Amino acid sequence: MITSLPIERRQQALRLMIETRLAEEKIQELFLANLIRGTTHLAIGHEAVAVGTAAALITGDKVTCTYRGHHHALALGMSLRAMMGEMMGKEAGACKGKGGSMHMTDASIGLLGANAIVGAQLPIAMGAALTAQVKKTGGIAVTFFGEGASNIGAFHEALNMASVWKLPALFICENNLYGEYSVWSKTTPVQDIAVRGTSYAMPGVIVDGQDAEAVYTVVKAAGDRARAGEGPSLIECKTYRYRGHSRTDTAPYRKQGELDEWLKRDPIDILKARMIADSQLDEVEFAEMRQAAEMAVVDAVEWAKQQPYPPVEALYADVYYEG
Amino acid sequence: MITSLPIERRQQALRLMIETRLAEEKIQELFLANLIRGTTHLAIGHEAVAVGTAAALITGDKVTCTYRGHHHALALGMSLRAMMGEMMGKEAGACKGKGGSMHMTDASIGLLGANAIVGAQLPIAMGAALTAQVKKTGGIAVTFFGEGASNIGAFHEALNMASVWKLPALFICENNLYGEYSVWSKTTPVQDIAVRGTSYAMPGVIVDGQDAEAVYTVVKAAGDRARAGEGPSLIECKTYRYRGHSRTDTAPYRKQGELDEWLKRDPIDILKARMIADSQLDEVEFAEMRQAAEMAVVDAVEWAKQQPYPPVEALYADVYYEG
């Protein structure tokens, strides 16, 4: 049973998904125009996972995620300006320009860090869950990772420790079928990552990652369980990335027609259709929403362009805390 | 159904178990008398796992194991002299004195190394399995580890890779209930390690680790499967260590009466009883066997004592292969 969110929260979820989509499309443009240096990993197609999860979290909850983390950051409440500033390496960016695309981090919204080492974010979230447990904050920690990451040692250690310690933690796997250029079946002998919960006596749930409300429903339930001290859960969101793995990848390894099939189940379309069916939205309002998002993205980009780079002395700041 | 081994092989298995038992008791003695430096991890109680497995292997098969590895080495055919020489750090030891108790290694019998880093031996065995697969030798690779090791990252990575590559490999877990001083349930949320095969679409079998022929039966079947190209298996041997974790540990953490229960199912007794029941052995012959083993152990110790230490220049040899 999928929970229907109240109208305001649906509006917010839809707005965030549209903003995320447009922001990422813009980021790709800026990269290809060489206005940004480095690399980027877009989550276009994954938006429902982020907004569905974020809708189930409360203030004080903590999140770690990956280099493919723009959608999480925006869903949790990072401002478009902070993100674009960071993409351009500006002092006003989320990490003062020191992190970049792969490290969008904002402690003020509970986002403890996006990680560029596959799997490393899982144990770090366990530490946040431990703090919640020891300090009895009622909070939970959520960590996002890909299906490919479920083959690395840190995944195994984190799930095992979370289970024996009954940590208030959620492991959310965004199974987008590919790890870089490798289809999951080439590197992973099981059909569903959720089955790996068995090794830790941990519930493993599969959910439609294109449906924000479906994601919300399972994350909310697992979160309630975790908050009640009943331990962690593994949640596998079946999703798809529309773009290549990173900036320059055109994804020639995709199966013919696969993308088209997934485009039919676009997360924005799904929520939009449901809202229209429920008479909560019409095409005009949707177009307005999209236009507002477009303007917000453009504003953020233009703002970020105007921002100064950090001074060179910033290099030596924050290696250590001084004081 | 447990396979009965032919009489000569039963005799050999029994002899090896007795020799191993006595050799390890002697080693403990030598340590406590400070005739050997360092530490040691005895497998007293585990002998059936080693001889049952060894009985199912053929020339060319490869094995990696742990610091708790004397029983594997002897079951595979390491000489008592080579072992005692190594324990004493003598030049004539299995590793020329450079390895010691935790690193009993003998390439000539397929024993690729005992490892003192928990879990590290698993991927190494996968490499041996890869060679067998690529060179089509018909051989398999076996790796031994404890239930505690099943919580470390390398375990996970090795089982996953073995499964996707369908490597001819066997993962043999000696579940002796404790990892150092921690009972398994404190660190491991599942009842049986075998269940972890599920995460890799790999068969997980549980076997009585005190019964050499039971171990032989499952290892033989899994080995045949691996040799036939059908992939790896996870085998969990339920066993128990009679002694503490290492030299100085008196195992105060054991449950009251637990050791006594296990002593009732001693691996030597089990095979002995079966042979007596099958009229293949009587008490006199058993006593003779034991005495011969005692003499062999004493011979090895006395021989090892007479051997010279390696010359100091040996320090600089074999860091690299020269040539």
Add this chain to the structure above:
Amino acid sequence: MPEMTYREAVAKALTDELASDPDVIFFGEDVAEAGGVFKVTPGLYERFGPDRVRDTPISEQAIIGTALGAAITGLRPVAELMFADFVPVALDQLANQVAKYRYMSGGQFVVPLTVRAAQGGGNGFGTQHSQCAESWLMNFPGIKVVSPSTPVDMYGLLRGAIRENNPVFVLEHKGLYNMKGEVPDDTAPMKLGESKVMREGTDVTVVASQLMMHRSLEAAEQLAREDISCEVIDVRSFVPLDKATILHSLAKTNHLVVVEEAPHQAGWGGDIASLAADEGVYWLAAPVKRVNMGAALIAYSPPLEDEVLPNVGRIMRAVKSVLTDA
């Protein structure tokens, strides 16, 4: 003034920190119910309870990662890695996460995290259980590294490390656990980053740490009988490094010997020699000698292990060689 062992000093520092700050927690493999593999931490579990003193699974990456996550969310964790030889198992978490977490977030976090591990050779533990880890950690700015050599320093530096709002790796030497020394009741948490002149001298500066520092003191004692005066400096803090104390001594003695319990290549001794060759070059009257394991590994066999670790004889020869070379 109470005398205690180096081992007891660790326990006392942990006890005092756990008692004085409810945010301090402590975990690692077999540290709680069993009191640690080196029997360093008995009683903590009983006193501070299962929430704050925990046994972990054998999962070094998870141990460090969890400690990091706890540190950035309001706890002040102390994690144990048991043998320092296991640092490589968890090095991604230490080097790519712990060390960089504050920096790459643009200073959003403080990381009040302490990691402890036991290091060093001489016990017949073989190639994989006898190494020293300072140099493996030092190429990753963001972590501080301290290596106390005496009970009082163990107590003060471990407390200082736990009080630090930065990640600190505290290395304990296995060969010193039974060493006794005075630890005054009023010993306060110590500031990291200071070396200590353990013996004053005028002819040669000997820089060393932990077991090697004690051997250097012994060498100095014997050399004194031959009228050679060594100044022995205990590094104590590898990161940050106290350059001033070393340079000050070098200015006086004009001769430098560095004693490392580690292979030569990319060892911390190179930094001391490099400091001498840079800021101290005009004071150098002779070659700087490094006494270390060269390119050898620690072998199990007693005579090999005894030879590969710098011993008093090798240290004395090095001191004499720099004095006669000129």
Add this chain to the structure above:
Amino acid sequence: MPEMTYREAVAKALTDELASDPDVIFFGEDVAEAGGVFKVTPGLYERFGPDRVRDTPISEQAIIGTALGAAITGLRPVAELMFADFVPVALDQLANQVAKYRYMSGGQFVVPLTVRAAQGGGNGFGTQHSQCAESWLMNFPGIKVVSPSTPVDMYGLLRGAIRENNPVFVLEHKGLYNMKGEVPDDTAPMKLGESKVMREGTDVTVVASQLMMHRSLEAAEQLAREDISCEVIDVRSFVPLDKATILHSLAKTNHLVVVEEAPHQAGWGGDIASLAADEGVYWLAAPVKRVNMGAALIAYSPPLEDEVLPNVGRIMRAVKSVLTDA
């Protein structure tokens, strides 16, 4: 004489080795069907087949461990770790296993194993994808470490590494993949352990590697216009280190600058400086300067990354400072 890129030189070396020795196999993440993340290895999978050229799961510990097991049982594996920043993830296998396997068995095995990874900064990849790894591997005797700086060396040293009956870590610099150079058809597998004088000079010896070596050459070129003559040495082989070439140059120039693309602490530059302070001390006319990242990390922001990596200006200033200090 064919010209090719550094990237093509890697591919050609792998191709030639796979073609000439059926025991050579190659695996890593996305190296086979996709031809590698840096597009270094396209076509190998098609030519040599799925048994010998394999994609792995994201499992760096398993990659290195499997390569080790294969190497000691009759294959000659080449494993790729993609970014050298992932070395810490697999360091236990490299440092405690690969490096020690022959030694702790008393010489029972040969370990003909090559590991490749791409390293270095300057691409805006951020703190966790821009590091150089030489110094992290060097404190573990048993592994050789080479860092080719030109296409011809890349080709010759990679082939030499694969031919070696020892573990070799070959570090490729991301910033050089597109660099072109002559690779004569008859280029043979090269012996490891030799540095190369890339430019002769008489005033200052500059020791560097890869991207920093090229920047040093550029600095030397500019300094030449100011009548300062630099001898630029490309380290090429960090383990074993070619001490003779460096000392020979130092004897001539009496001045030394070491340029590292890494933090200062426990970096390989310390070993070069320490060599100078020991065997070369009487030739030193001025302080030995190390140009490196100091205690900073690589930040994403372009101006910060551009500043933290030693650049031509900083190298020139260091050279001048050692010449004017005396």
